Amino acid sequence: xxxxxxxxxxxxxxxxxxxxxxxxxxxxxxxxxxxxxxxxxxxxxxxxxxxxxxxxxxxxxxxxxxxxxxxxxxxxxxxxxxxxxxxxxxxxxxxxxxxxxxxxxxxxxxxxxxxxxxxxxxxxxxxxxxxxxxxxxxxxxxxxxxxxxxxxxxxxxxxxxxxxxxxxxxxxxxxxxxxxxxxxxxxxxxxxxxxxxxxxxxxxxxxxxxxxxx
Numbered sequence: 001x002x003x004x005x006x007x008x009x010x011x012x013x014x015x016x017x018x019x020x021x022x023x024x025x026x027x028x029x030x031x032x033x034x035x036x037x038x039x040x041x042x043x044x045x046x047x048x049x050x051x052x053x054x055x056x057x058x059x060x061x062x063x064x065x066x067x068x069x070x071x072x073x074x075x076x077x078x079x080x081x082x083x084x085x086x087x088x089x090x091x092x093x094x095x096x097x098x099x100x101x102x103x104x105x106x107x108x109x110x111x112x113x114x115x116x117x118x119x120x121x122x123x124x125x126x127x128x129x130x131x132x133x134x135x136x137x138x139x140x141x142x143x144x145x146x147x148x149x150x151x152x153x154x155x156x157x158x159x160x161x162x163x164x165x166x167x168x169x170x171x172x173x174x175x176x177x178x179x180x181x182x183x184x185x186x187x188x189x190x191x192x193x194x195x196x197x198x199x200x201x202x203x204x205x206x207x208x209x210x211x212x213x214x
Contacts, residue, residue: 019138022073023070025135026066026069026070026073028134029062029066029131029135029148029152030063030066032127032128032130033059033060033063033066033131034059035127036056036123036124037056037060039123040055040120041053041056041057043116044056047112047113047116047117047120048105048110048111048112048113049110049116049117049165049178050098050101050105050110050112050179050181050182051112051161051165051178051182051185052112052117052121052162053101054098054101054102054158054181054182054185054186055124055162057094057097058094058155058185059124059155061090061091061094062151064090065090065091065151066148068083068086068087069145078203078204078207080203081200081203081204081207082200082204084146084196084199085196085197085200085201087151087193088193088196091151092189092190092193094186094189095185095186095187095188095189095193096186096190098182098185098186098189099182099183099186101182102179102182102183102186105175105179105182106175106179110175111175112175112178114166114167114169115166115170117162117163117165117166117169117178118163118166118167118170120162121162122163124155124159124162125156125160125162125163128152128155128156128159129156132152132153132155132156135148146196146199150192150195151192154188154189154192157188158181158185161181161184162181164181165178165181168180
């Protein structure tokens with residue numbers, strides 16, 4: 001993180017230097033997540049799979065988060081921390097929403113389609129690995145950059161879980177593996193939301209503790 005524009009990097013007046021190539025990486029991630037949301041939500045509805053629907057909403061949430069990151073890129077730490085709090089809230093809302101879908105499918109006795117789950121889950125994993133690869137060098141930084149990394153990392157973990165759920169549904173003939181993965185998605189989102197919110201809150205507290213400049 002650069003402090004070239006002021007002595008203290010937490011100052012709201014400080015404009016952080018954008019890491020080389022980071023803006024292009026965010027645009028790439030935004031496009032990939034937008035396309036995969038459209039692909040996966042359709043497949044999830046056809047396959048009656050809560051894990052695919054959860055993953056599709058995760059792609060949508062990530063696309064929105066990448067858009068927010070692009071919007072505050074290069075702004076002062078305070079604005080980026082505030083954007084991170086918005087991200088944390090959206091991730092928490094996603095987690096709660098997925099829990100609701102999981103409970104609904106449990107109550108209605110859904111019967112997901114394993115081949116569709118496996119094929120789309122593999123496609124989603126390849127897409128997220130591509131995004132994860134270009135984000136690897138930017139995984140350390142402020143709460144905003146940290147949030148981008150955590151979103152993508154959670155996606156890869158979630159994709160692996162979808163593939164395992166597809167195998168579990170195929171082998172057992174039960175919807176339970178799909179429901180369990182839905183709950184895992186919710187837990188990952190809520191956990192990441194807490195981590196991002198804590199770091200962003202810490203950054204804002206450090207800013208408020210600064211003496212006012214003359």
